[in-house]
Amino acid sequence: MIQDLKAFLMKGNIVDLAVAVIIGVAFGAVVTAMVDNIITPIIAAVFGEPDISAVLAIDIGDATMRIGAFLQAVLDFAIIGTVLFFIVKAYEATQKKEEEVAAPSDEVVLLTEIRDSLRAQG
Numbered sequence: 392m393i394q395d396l397k398a399f400l401m402k403g404n405i406v407d408l409a410v411a412v413i414i415g416v417a418f419g420a421v422v423t424a425m426v427d428n429i430i431t432p433i434i435a436a437v438f439g440e441p442d443i444s445a446v447l448a449i450d451i452g453d454a455t456m457r458i459g460a461f462l463q464a465v466l467d468f469a470i471i472g473t474v475l476f477f478i479v480k481a482y483e484a485t486q487k488k489e490e491e492v493a494a495p496s497d498e499v500v501l502l503t504e505i506r507d508s509l510r511a512q513g
Contacts, residue, residue, distance in 0.1 A: 422478070426471050442466075 399405065435441035443466070446459035495503075 422471055422475055430470055
């Protein structure tokens with residue numbers, strides 16, 4: 392049974408998934424820090440309040456329905472999604488430039504092979 396467990400844990404896709412989750416959590420912390428420490432203070436400077444969670448609280452008997460807290464969560468999601476979108480776009484742009492510089496096209500590779508073959512013959 393220990394061998395089966397070891398084989399299961401050492402499968403490539405399990406290790407890749409674990410690495411992806413860890414990197415995802417770390418990246419999420421970076422995005423959250425950017426939103427909390429850069430974007431939210433800008434919103435607070437413009438609108439006077441960093442969030443709307445205290446707004447629209449309705450008391451219903453012993454309970455409190457906090458509509459503002461829900462709206463703040465939706466707003467946080469939209470802000471984080473927007474920041475993440477721009478980060479991913481910037482990353483894709485740098486990757487595309489690296490691919491253009493680093494990888495020759497299939498035609499160039501084929502022509503290089505033909506050239507090298509002709510040099511070897513003559």
